[in-house]
Amino acid sequence: MNxxxxxxxxxxxxLSALLVLSIAGCSKKSPxxxxxxxxxxxxxxxxxxxxxxxxxxxxxxxxxxATAIKAYSWQxxxxxxxxxxxxxxxxxxxxxxxxxxxPELFFFTSQNQGIARLHIYTFNxxxxxxxxxxGFDDGVNGSRLSDVMAAAGTxxxxxxxxxxxxxxxxxxxxxDYMQYNIHRYVxxxxxxxxxxxxxxxxxxxxxxxxxxxxxxxxxxxxxxxxGKSFTSSFAQLDKAIIFSANREENNVSLWKKFxxxxxxxxSYDQAIAKLSK
Numbered sequence: 663m664n665x666x667x668x669x670x671x672x673x674x675x676x677l678s679a680l681l682v683l684s685i686a687g688c689s690k691k692s693p694x695x696x697x698x699x700x701x702x703x704x705x706x707x708x709x710x711x712x713x714x715x716x717x718x719x720x721x722x723x724x725x726x727x728a729t730a731i732k733a734y735s736w737q738x739x740x741x742x743x744x745x746x747x748x749x750x751x752x753x754x755x756x757x758x759x760x761x762x763x764x765p766e767l768f769f770f771t772s773q774n775q776g777i778a779r780l781h782i783y784t785f786n787x788x789x790x791x792x793x794x795x796x797g798f799d800d801g802v803n804g805s806r807l808s809d810v811m812a813a814a815g816t817x818x819x820x821x822x823x824x825x826x827x828x829x830x831x832x833x834x835x836x837x838d839y840m841q842y843n844i845h846r847y848v849x850x851x852x853x854x855x856x857x858x859x860x861x862x863x864x865x866x867x868x869x870x871x872x873x874x875x876x877x878x879x880x881x882x883x884x885x886x887x888x889g890k891s892f893t894s895s896f897a898q899l900d901k902a903i904i905f906s907a908n909r910e911e912n913n914v915s916l917w918k919k920f921x922x923x924x925x926x927x928x929s930y931d932q933a934i935a936k937l938s939k
Contacts, residue, residue, distance in 0.1 A: 716785035815908025839865025
């Protein structure tokens with residue numbers, strides 16, 4: 663009888679031990695599977711050769727324009743004065759607009775006191791070619807965005823759109839009025855095609871009344887429609903290529919859509935180092 667009792671007790675203890683081990687095993691979390699990071703698209707030997715050729719050509723161009731590039735001294739961030747000191751010195755940028763894995767080159771030059779102009783280059787497989795882009799009248803060299811250090815000054819953001827092959831240029835300027843503009847381009851076959859101009863002029867009319875007029879491709883549109891078009895264009899910002907703000911523009915939401923430090927624009931020396939690789 664005692665033997666049976668001892669046997670039953672031993673079996674009970676064994677079962678209890680197995681139950682504890684089972685519970686402990688279930689309580690352990692299964693190891694997490696490592697999430698596979700998306701692989702970067704491989705760059706072919708031909709693409710890498712093309713990129714290096716483009717970089718070499720771009721390097722020559724900015725070296726040839728070094729004096730004029732360095733003369734652009736008032737590029738700045740909102741709220742920072744540049745009348746007695748230099749600005750942020752980030753007048754050059756590289757960004758692929760047409761998706762060919764070779765970036766376009768953006769940079770400002772200043773040959774005249776207080777006027778800097780935006781140049782855009784692409785590489786066509788053989789050489790670097792400056793792109794023309796309609797919609798601006800700089801009064802000297804045809805159509806180029808100008809940063810003019812006068813009156814209310816110029817503010818601008820050049821940015822890559824979320825839609826393929828799109829480039830946006832926002833700028834504002836004025837004196838007793840303010841003029842806000844957005845130019846949208848599509849890049850195809852090594853050319854920039856202007857597809858839309860949005861504008862908003864705020865100030866006083868000849869009668870002294872406040873005037874707030876929106877236009878799309880030169881035609882007046884209702885304010886609600888115009889404001890919505892500006893907001894939609896700002897929402898398309900994918901990458902900030904190059905920027906400057908002569909003043910704080912708290913009424914323009916575009917400035918809150920990117921980090922100044924995270925913008926692609928770099929200094930002359932940084933550009934030379936990057937293009938030398």
